[in-house]
Amino acid sequence: MAPKTAITPTRAEDYPEWYQQVIRNADMAENSPVRGCMVIKPWGYTLWENIQRVLDKKFKDTGHVNAYFPLFIPVSFLEKEAQHVEGFAKECAVVTHSRLQAGPDGKLVPASPLEEPLIVRPTSETIIGEMYAKWVQSYRDLPILVNQWANVVRWEMRTRLFLRTAEFLWQEGHTAHATQEEAWEETRKMLDVYADFAENWMAMPVIKGEKTEGERFPGAVSTLCIESMMQDKKALQAGTSHFLGQNFAKSSNIQFLDANGEQQFAWTTSWGVSTRLVGGLIMTHADDDGLVLPPRLAPTHVVILPVLHKEETRAQVMEYCQKLRAQLKDTIWDGRPIEAEIDARDVRGGEKLWGWVKKGVPLIVEVGPRDMASDAVFLGRRDVPGLGKKPVARAEFVANVGSILQEIQDNLLARAKAYRDENTKTFANKEDFYAFFTPKNANNPEIHGGFAVAYYDGSREVEEQLKNDLKVTVRCIPLEGSDRNGTCIFTGKPNAVKAIFAKSY
């Protein structure tokens, strides 16, 4: 007997294991022989490529250009910014030798120590700052608006596919400006780009906010972020945009002569999103039957499953499917042709169907002799439980495929938004707040909690206490709808700030 759900365990049974199984069953990625590093397989990588394609366009549309900086950074560069060292030193991979030679037992051993060790970049502020210092002489050289697509390494103790891996793929924008105002505007603008992308392409609703001092990027003056709620009601930081003030300009000596002939330090920003977005997408939309892809980012929009077991109709069915695919590929939706694939593998129908369900393809159409006879297709939608398959005339399907995809896209966002709102509560006292984040069954905690909106005094002490007691952190001070007019629900102090609290990844 087949299980009731394509994925076991279900979300409710064991959320972390469900997450792993969704990735595995969708064939997106797997663990590699290298501890903490993943192999991103084609289905996962194509999704990342789509994310890249859309974001890259947005970066270019906002005036940025791409460049590439080295993977290796001299250790001394990291030392330049005090906060930065403290934040990243503990998790750096270090390169100390330049070659290998055969040892006495035939094993390769490192040889030729480097004069100065190199770290593998955990982020590139320091080396990019070093270059910007050379590129900037005059206010006429500013702003510099550069992005790089790269891999970075942070030697994390515990890793999870896509959400936290020792090596991950990301983009990092690094900009330098003549004025504080302009740098701030850039920081805000890129946060908006991320939020727009998350909501309108990933269908993942986000809250824009500012990090507290404790959660801030090491070396930043201010860290802005987008926070999203996963289906286990935990928060995921999905992207960050940092206002770096003049900290890195001073440590890297990015100086310019202004219009008045005076030396000034530049104002810099950095902003990034990573392959973590893929993890966020999975945990926002996937269900107990596997991945659910938002159509705008799906590697394939439509998969066509020809029903081929009757030898005498085989050729006609295939021909019909190819015609259908050609028609779909001639259809433009969301600025690109519909991606349609025919799966004619010699595999049983049910197995094939479930394979695509688990991969999250938005539309699955079965085409057999019966449909062909009435010039129809048998259409299923991934956003409907059980696919809700029904016959649709071929011409009607081709004419409406774009609007159906748009409907799925909108539906996913609306559903995710509703889930987040249902699980966001405002708290006026500490007891209720604590109860919200305490599972009923401590031994086998059920999915509980959510986003808690509450006033707090902004102190490190309260943050520490919540982390120790509940593993709850301040996710952000929302940019919209926050104020400092409350009373701290933990200490009773006045002028408290409205913040969003949650357990997080």
Add this chain to the structure above:
RNA sequence: CGGGGUGUAGCUUAGCCUGGUAGAGCGCUACGUUCGGGACGUAGAGGCCGUCGGUUCGAAUCCGACCACCCCGACCA
């Protein structure tokens, strides 16, 4: 880096206590019957039982060391 655990086929694992040279399910291959929501039958392929050493006539099994991985903490996009 602390605390706990586990290493047997591609994956999940039985066997270990009480030593006698390895069994299953999934997956894979072939053939047949099937086929519009996860088929079934038959026949196969695939393992120096994590590594090294010790005890023994004999070690997956007992002992020791090492290595690797997993889980729970601390750290984190």
